[in-house]
Amino acid sequence: MNLGALYALEFFVAYNNSLGTNQGNKLMSFLTSLFNCSNLQHLNLAMNHFKGFLPHSIANLSTKITWLDLQDNYISGSIPRGIGNLVNLQTLFFLSGNMLTSSIPNSIGKLSMLEILMLDKNNISGEIPSSIRNLSRLGTLDLSTNMIEESIPISLGNCTNLLQIHLDYNRLMGEIPCQILGTIPTIFRQLKGIQELDVSRNNLAGQIPRFLGEFRFFQYLKLSYNMFDGEVPNGGVFTNISAFSVVGNTIIYQNKRSRQQVKLASPLQNKYLRLSFGELFQATNGFSPSNLIGEGGYASVYKGILNSDEQIVAVKVLKLHERGANKSFVIECEALKNIRHQNLVKIITACSSIDFTGNDFKDLAFEFMENGSLENWLQPSLLEQHEPKNLNFVQRMNIAIDVACVGQSSLDELQQGWTKIGVEIQMRDCLFIKVKWWLGGY
Template identity: 45%
Template sequence: MNKLSFVENRFEGVLPSSISNLSTQLTELYLDGNKISGTIPVAMQNLINLIGLGMEYNLLTGTIPTSFGKFQKMQKLSLQGNKLSGKIPSSIGNLTQLAELFLSQNNLEGSIPPSTDSLKNINSLDVSKNNLSGEIPTTIGNCLNLVYLGLQGNSFNGTIPSSMASLKSLEHLDVSQNNLSGLIPKGLEKLSFLKYLNISFNNIEGEFHPFLFFIGGKKSKKKPSSIVSNIDLLPTISYKMLHQATNGFSLDNLIGSGSFGSVYKGVLDQEERLVAIKVLNLQNKDASKSFMSECKVLRNVRHRNLIKILTCCSSINYNGDDFKALVFEFMANGSLEMWLHPMTDSDNQSKNLSILQRLIIAIDVAFALNYLHNHCEQKIIHCDLKPSNILLDSDMIAHVSDFGLSRLLTTSNDSSQKYTSTIGLKGSIGYAVPEYGMGGEGMLIQVVDPVLLPREVEGMGVATAAMMATKEDDNDNEIEVEEANNTEDFRHIDVDMQKCLLSVLNIGILCSLESPKERINMEEVIKELQMIKSTLLVRGFAKVDQVELK
């Protein structure tokens, strides 16, 4: 046995010390995405031939064993998303073959051990969202193969080491939400592969050099008193630049519109970077409030499945009128709405999303909501999540957008929760949850897209599928399928497809129960959707060659 994987199951309890009795020939062990608790057995050190160990997103406590330094063949170690505490052991520097180290989203404390400079082969290092402190070691500049470095969400102080200018391969650097001060090292401008830099929420000062787009600025203890102070953490852009980028806000560049404004496609500067420019309709009295709300939310969040704000503009147009706009990454594949409900003359009319693509998009959205609900410093409720607010990039990765109606959720000292918002209870009918808006119950016959059904049952298959009943078995939680009203033609649909559709619909029902306390949380939604996806792939039902999997 060389590889053992129990990824994305429902294993619970502690890891027994007997795990060390596994064959010494074992090279890969993956236990990610379960509910394993307790401490990491020291006896695991006996698995000396491990090159890959993954125990991320479990309930592990205790410390990282210093004995892990014996894994001298280790190339990937992932312990992120647990409840580990204590310090990062200096013995980690013994793992000279290590290429990927993921320790984010734990309760680790202390400093980054200087021994990390021995990790000559490391290309990805993520220790974000812990309780780490002290200065970022200058020896980090010795890790010359680093491509990804995540240090955000800790309490690092001091300056950004100038030695980082030696990281010639660096593409992603995030030091946001720390206590860093001083100047941005000028050497960072010469890192030709650097695509992403985030220094926001620190006390960094000095000139802004747009070799890059990034979110940067100082922390401020002042209470915002105007629109300008609400967006002062974002680098701003002039009205003239946006006017030029959109060819005078030409209708040829108009890609969408709504009650709060219009969205234009634009090309910025010499880099010819494509962007989406959301121009607020200030004649709408709620537009300015929406602008402030969206700035307030987006300046505090960063996730691969959330739309990324690049800059903003609060100025005067050529007519002397107030002008406000937000600039986002351009999403090449438009909105999910365009794909699910193409217009008759749309270029996307001939394009259909496979069941696997839809599942992947749903998982992307669930990851975004889980981040907003559970991993932000201040929890965020989107309030208007719908297909038109889910945008798809060139790789069909989903990004949740339009935070103009978002509400910030705070917890007071007495643990009671209170909602705060500047624009009241609003949202789109049919997408707002029962306690936020008005709307009727959706009919199941309108849920299953005929595109997903075989042609021989396409005519009557939607109604047929809708009459299927589901229930959960208390023993093994498996979905049972019951046919209703003589639905003989339904048997033509693959059994795995039946279970997949019913499982997804069941998740939807659990997400929309009348009582918020009874609804399934987003972490469980992610696990359930990933299990459905894994089942389809294992069964060979989904056509993998039609979609690039993430």
């Protein structure tokens, strides 16, 4: 109990002994004796017989401490809120294998230097605090074998250096946020002798790391059905198209011999937002029938919400099994690149990709407008008679004037495009389609 007199003490390591007793709170007395050790950096009391509550006064230990290990004892109580005072905790924070209860305090987010957090094999309850987003240097998180509830917070996605997450044997609910499954970690760069790698059918995102093209011994690389975007690297395994698979992503592969792009991310110009099939799938709740807002001969239209900025969109999915749908898609994209008008619904992006089953997928995404189509306003169906939609004469005149302002040249261009694929369409029909977009349809 006189160790506190050693003012210059920096390291105290006494793990795997029989210190403490099964009776009384010797841990509190011992830790209290260390409060004067202002240079203490490393404290390891793991695998002993310390019993009793984790003292709140632990927050009074040296702020220089980087390593704290109290695992495999008989420590009970809750993690003190003042734990956030130990701002230099860095290499280890081990409280595994004890009898801790209550929830993880929000103050854990103040430990911004933390690299490893081990709280497994306790009786911790509550939810994972959102403040965990501040632990940007965290590489290992182990909260397994507790009673943690609710869902995995999206904020965990801010911990971009995470390599290990252990959440098994808890009471978690809901979906696993795609934000916590990020890109392939750069530590993979050290696997120089790797021959095969299969990370298909996950939620990996971002660009494919170029260092994968530096591995000399790669025989096969499978990155299929993720959320990768951008260009495929052009070195190493990527020079042999039969040695890697990237289907089910939104990417560009450049064949050096033919200098042709065999997979286009989007037929529209680069200034438009780029969305993958996975993002659109998520935005429309898996293209759920409950999100269906319209259907035509060549396409079905779904309401969706983009996770990136919570923008509401109308996603027009082409029925590629219908003859002429592919040509219609290309022609519509070309027309939309050249036509700009205040009365036309804004195009957000186009996606030409592959779905999760390996089939071609094409869509156009527009701004969503709430008021439905002009057709339902002018000729409401019998099912809508209980909620009549009325347009007076002045409103109808204003609509006609605005339609006329779309411009004859733009309509002629659309007319020519549809005629190319053998579809005769009268100008009044073309006007009607544009008016429907203007008023708030798809």
